[in-house]
Amino acid sequence: MDELRHECGIAALYHFADDRSCHIWKGDPDQTTRLMTRMLLDLQNRGQLAAGFSSFNPDRDQLLDTYKELGTVSEAFKMAHEHKHASIMEDFAGRASIGHVRYATCGPTGRSYAQPFERRHGCKWKWFAFAFNGNLANLAELRAEVESYKDYHLAREGDTEVIMHLISHALRGDEKPDLVKIFTALSRKLEGAYNLVFLNALGEMVVLRDPLGLRPLCYATDGPLFAAASESVPLLNMGFQKIQSLEPGEMIVLQDGAMTVHRYAEPRPSAHCFFEWVYFANVASTLDGRSVYLSRSRLGEELAKLEEEMGLFDPRDGNTIVVPVPDTGKAAADAMAYALGIRSQEGLIRNRYVGRTFIEPGNRADKVRLKFTPLREVLEGKRIILVEDSIVRSTTLKTLLGFLREAGGVKEIHVRVACPPIVAPCFYGIDMATVDQLYAPKFLSCNEPTRDELAAMAYDLGADSLVYLPLDAVAKCIGLPAERLCRACITGDYPTESGRKRYELELVAK
Ligand code: SF4
Known part of the structure; x- marks a missing residue:
């Protein structure tokens, strides 16, 4: 996204x-x-x-x-x-x-x-x-x-x-x-x-x-x-x-x-980037013996468990569907919907032919319109559980939520993120190298958000509710011990000395 x-x-x-x-x-x-x-x-x-x-x-x-x-x-x-x-x-x-x-x-x-x-x-x-x-x-x-x-x-x-x-x-x-x-x-x-x-x-x-x-x-x-x-x-x-x-x-x-x-x-000790399984790698890949598709599916099952535990609404009311943000949210969304016993529907279609375009539209809303088409036939009047792989900057997501309501006629949007909040930058090859670029740190007092913080974020995004997966879900769903993964962007704990120093400098500069 x-x-x-x-x-x-x-x-x-x-x-x-x-x-x-x-x-x-x-x-x-x-x-x-x-x-x-x-x-x-x-x-x-x-x-x-x-x-x-x-x-x-x-x-x-x-x-x-x-x-x-x-x-x-x-x-x-x-x-x-x-x-x-x-x-x-x-x-x-x-x-x-x-x-x-x-x-x-x-x-x-x-x-x-x-x-x-x-x-x-x-x-x-x-x-x-x-x-x-x-x-x-x-x-x-x-x-x-x-x-x-x-x-x-x-x-x-x-x-x-x-x-x-x-x-x-x-x-x-x-x-x-x-x-x-x-x-x-x-x-x-x-x-x-x-x-x-x-x-x-x-x-x-x-x-x-x-x-x-x-x-x-x-x-x-x-x-x-x-x-x-x-x-x-x-x-x-x-x-x-x-x-x-x-x-x-x-x-x-x-x-x-x-x-x-x-x-x-x-x-x-290895420090495999957990984001490879959550977002980057091809869903058909198997990395370090762990399938990307199955990892994402398990993340979706964890989201379903959380949904049941929280009981914010009845997902089996006949008017609620799970909608993936294409394409990386699909495996998690399908697994979540299956575990909840409700439908996962592609209410949001991605234009696969836009790709890397040099014709940058004037504003973000145009960009979102160029990339996504909400299917009114699927979404109108529905409560949707929108499954997103991660939220890094949030700018596109915010615009998309407005677009889903306006063009898709959605009644309620409940955003579920198949990843914990991204709270720290990456110095190892992913383009989120400063805290300022990140959405979650502006709202959170620690790595695990409180209910009030989540409510403030949902309000800011224009969602009816927002839920992230907890920190421990990542290692559990990938099937590797947490100590063998790099999780620096969700914990602030870096696997190299330079990473630790650069993060300290980032925090001082904030
Ligand atoms: S900080 Fe670590 S886990 Fe996060 S994106 Fe960078 S390499 Fe991956």
């Missing part, structure tokens, strides 16, 4: 040129890059601003080469133009590739910020490309470190260029360093979320998950074909059978015809 954005999604493909049989790809190993666009399409939910990939091909002058453009995957790769798309695929064909979809949570949106970033060099092991998903919480310190290197200069904002220079700096000298050692040393500097895919001009690949496992990263193999992606859906759709999550602090190295898994950073 609040159109929260992720920093990015990453993907990797590697075809060992050997005789093992492969069920997924039967053609020329050098053409496996054609699968990359398909993977990136399946990761489109994680970024629509730009897309790109780098490929390795030893038979090409440009051993490593990068194609990237602004736009969605289909726009960037000219998928509506058969010949142009075929020509890109031909020019950038290779048996190893890394890919990226971008949404910028900070920094400019120009093409030079699109990933992968490629650093060219005459020495093959110093010539590399990489892409990353995440956000560094200690960026200011890292920028200062790079700028302290003799004659180094940063030409862009943000963290990607900083990581590129840190890797370049680690590769200096005449001896080819061990890839595991490079990234072990890097992990001691980086703090926050940073899943990485790396490819050099020797055709060596690294796929790495940060030591806290903040963002998900999945991988699978089929004979000679290896693939990795931010979520499981691209791997599932390609036909991989056994999809695994890379453990936090582990990296996969593909070199010398073999794949090896290494622990490059000391094990630490």
Whole structure:
């Protein structure tokens, strides 16, 4: 609803040129890059601003080469133009590739910020490309470190260029360093979320998950074909059978015809971002062994239990329906309605073709009208339980509630949020980086709202009532212990030192 954005999604493909049989790809190993666009399409939910990939091909002058453009995957790769798309695929064909979809949570949106970033060099092991998903919480310190290197200069904002220079700096000298050692040393500097895919001009690949496992990263193999992606859906759709999550602090190295898994950073308690299950990830994904769809369904069941306990009204009065805010609220809404024994109806239709539009309407009401259509036939005269995945800024929700009453003819709106209140910013790759951007802190005295606070929020939103899930529901519904999740934006308790410091500064500045 609040159109929260992720920093990015990453993907990797590697075809060992050997005789093992492969069920997924039967053609020329050098053409496996054609699968990359398909993977990136399946990761489109994680970024629509730009897309790109780098490929390795030893038979090409440009051993490593990068194609990237602004736009969605289909726009960037000219998928509506058969010949142009075929020509890109031909020019950038290779048996190893890394890919990226971008949404910028900070920094400019120009093409030079699109990933992968490629650093060219005459020495093959110093010539590399990489892409990353995440956000560094200690960026200011890292920028200062790079700028302290003799004659180094940063030409862009943000963290990607900083990581590129840190890797370049680690590769200096005449001896080819061990890839595991490079990234072990890097992990001691980086703090926050940073899943990485790396490819050099020797055709060596690294796929790495940060030591806290903040963002998900999945991988699978089929004979000679290896693939990795931010979520499981691209791997599932390609036909991989056994999809695994890379453990936090582990990296996969593909070199010398073999794949090896290494622990490059000391094990630490994981801090998987709970928001992946609640909102960000594709509902068809399974992350760290936990299904996104089932997690959202259980959140809906918890909402139903709360509804029964509170007894604010009789949901089985024959005039009450559950309505999901499309699309991420649907699994929770359906499960809630089923548990209550009432109907879940799509009273609000999302225009799927608006997408990321450059034609920004003049005001928020126009924007809401462009994105949603209330179905008067379903809503008129009804009491609706509107199920929302989360409330971050609330601006769109407020407008939507007015629209539901006015255009949909709804009698009562009871907002139910399948998540606790968002009370603190995110410094790990989600675009809510300051307390001022958040709705709930203006009303709440602590993380769990009182009845009076909820009533004040409902009044402000224009709802007849408002209910959030309690803090403990998140871990319970995902099925992971709370200590293994990052819940900083609902508790204010950050998993990294820089996160804690930045939050303190935010509170002082308030
Ligand atoms: S602060 Fe919230 S959104 Fe950010 S990583 Fe942690 S749980 Fe996810």
